[in-house]
Amino acid sequence: MTVYILCFVLFLVGLYGVITRRNLIKIAISLSIMEFSIFLILVLIGYIDNGLAPIVDPGSSAQIYVDPLPQAMALTAIVIGLATTAMLMAIAIRLYRKYKTFDIREIRNLRG
Template sequence: MMVYILSFILFLVGLYGIITRRNLIKIVISLSIMEFSIFILLVLIGYIDGGIAPIITDQVINPTYVDPLPQAMVLTAIVIGLATTAMLMAIAIRLYRKYGTFDIREIKNLKG
């Protein structure tokens, strides 16, 4: 149970960062920290004691595999996380060029 609680604490740290920080870069970093905590939680749920990696092999007789389904889902989520992070960084650099700061309090002007 300890590991589940620790990964949830990691999630809370990311959430705290998103709500309290005013720097766009730090908000993006906090978002990716929240993503990481969800990945580790899903993979932890699928772990089986004494299980081997889900790759079919002849060398182990009657093998137990760890659950491959969460791993497949997390693989998708990691790649989507890269896409969102790249998108957010592109928006951040555009905003910096327009306003000269990463401060979200200064970025109030919505005119294009």
């Protein structure tokens, strides 16, 4: 129970960063932190005490393995997280070259 709550606190730290920071790099960092907490919650849900890593040893039988399904989901999410972060960084560096700042209050050309 404590672990789940700590995971959620990590999520809230990321959310706080997204809301309060004004720097594009810090916003990207906060998004990554939120992602990390979600991965950890997924893997924690699938954990079984004294379970083995989900790699079958053909010689032995009747073992308990931890749940592979949340792990597969988290694996997909990690790779997509890398894609979004790389994209965000590309946008950030483009914006920096145009506006000479990372401040989202000054990047307002598209506003009416």
